[in-house]
Amino acid sequence: MNPTGRVRTVLADIEPGELGRTDYHEHLTQVSPLLPGDELDDEERSGAEAASLRAAGIDAMVEATPTGLGRDVAAIARIAAATGLNIVATTGAHREAHYRPGDPLPAEDAAALAARFTADLTVDARPGSPGGAGAVRAGLLKAGAGYWSVSPFERRVLDAVAAAHRATGAPVMVHLEHGSAAFELLAVLAEGGVPASAVALAHMDRNPDPGLHAELCEAGAYLGYDGMARHRERPDSELIACLLATVERAGPHRLLLGGDVARRTRYRAYGGMPGLDYLPRRFLPRLAAEGGAELVDTLLAANPAAWLTWRSAA
Structure with missing residues (x-):
């Protein structure tokens, strides 16, 4: 089943116009050796965070945890049903550093x-699920790379993501470490048949360069701005200024x-802060005040609906 012209959520394929206000990048289930003590492994608590996002006016989210790393699409589907969020799950793989030595995934070939x-x-x-009625399917492909580097595994993932995109027309997200190597990774994907218009470059705001962003x-x-509430690196005002300068260009x-x-440690339901709803509750009012509600x-x-819509397979 290929949902060309539709968005594939964990519960159903929907029309792009049904998606609603979308948070393009979050995690509800995640375990990584790079983040000891920061595991998202409690369905009830993650569900409570998702409910706070929905209550703050967000209708949909991308759950961006790829293969391995504690991804639990069954739990994600239950959270979607309980909260009313349209949730798009992710397949693919992260950058190699997120996988433990001996994990079998990095040893797999591209095919x-x-x-x-x-x-x-x-x-x-x-x-192990055979699919059929009640299947929980991913709606997005993901690849990742290191800071100005692509390991052999990461290159195989990029090639595999391109092959899966050619077979399905599914959209693609790429993790850019500190916003590096954007054009280089777009070129690798283009070699594999993935047009830039199918790709979201995550973390571009970690390199707040509006001239570069306009070129991309x-x-x-698509450029993902997802670094708000990281005040040790930069204030939200810098992100807003970069975004508005990019829009102007x-x-x-x-x-x-x-x-x-x-x-x-950043989810209130797990005892941290500022919580999953920081984006709609704190950041969006400031952006609207400076850039307008439109x-x-x-x-x-409009933008996430266009990006997440499946294309005709190659």
């Missing part, structure tokens, strides 16, 4: 990875917003 990712998208993303928008890629139609809170609507509704 095996592509088959795994494609099955998650089209059959069922629950391990003009190349057709290249227009608003290639920009996405998400929180990527992604830490037990801009916020474009970034939250």
Whole structure:
């Protein structure tokens, strides 16, 4: 089953216009050796965080945890049903540093990875499930790379993501470490048949360069701004200024917003702060005050709906 022209959520394929105001990048289930003590492994608490996001006016979210790393699509589906959020689950793989030594996934070749990712998208993303009625499928492909580096495993993942995209038309997210190597990774994906217009570049705001961002928008890629509430690195005001400067240069139609809170110590339901709803509760009012409500609507509704819509397979 291929939902060309639709968005694939964990509960159903929906029309793009049904998606609503979308947080393009969050995590509800995640375990990584890079984040000891920050595991998201309690369905009830993660569900409470998701409910806070919904209560703050967000209608949909991308759960961006790829294969391994504690991803639990069955739990994600239950949270979607309980909260009313449209949730898009993710397949693919993260950058290599997130996988423990001896993990079998980094040893797989590109063909095996592509088959795994494609099955998650089209059959069922629950391990061992045959699919069919009640299947929980991923709706997004993800790849990642290090800071100005691509390991052999990361290159195999990029090639596998491209193959799965060609087979399905599913959208793609790429983790950029500190916003590096954006054009380089777009070129690798383009070699594999993935147009820039199918790709969201996560964490571009970690490199707050509106000139570069405008060039990437003009190349057709979507840019993910997801670094708010990280005040040790930069204030929210710098992110807003970069976003508005990018809009002035290249227009608003290639920009996405998400929180990527992604830490037990930053979720209120786990005893941390500021919580998953920081984006709608604290950041969006400031952006609307400076850029206008129409801009916020474009970034939250029109842009993610266009990005997450499946294309015709190659």
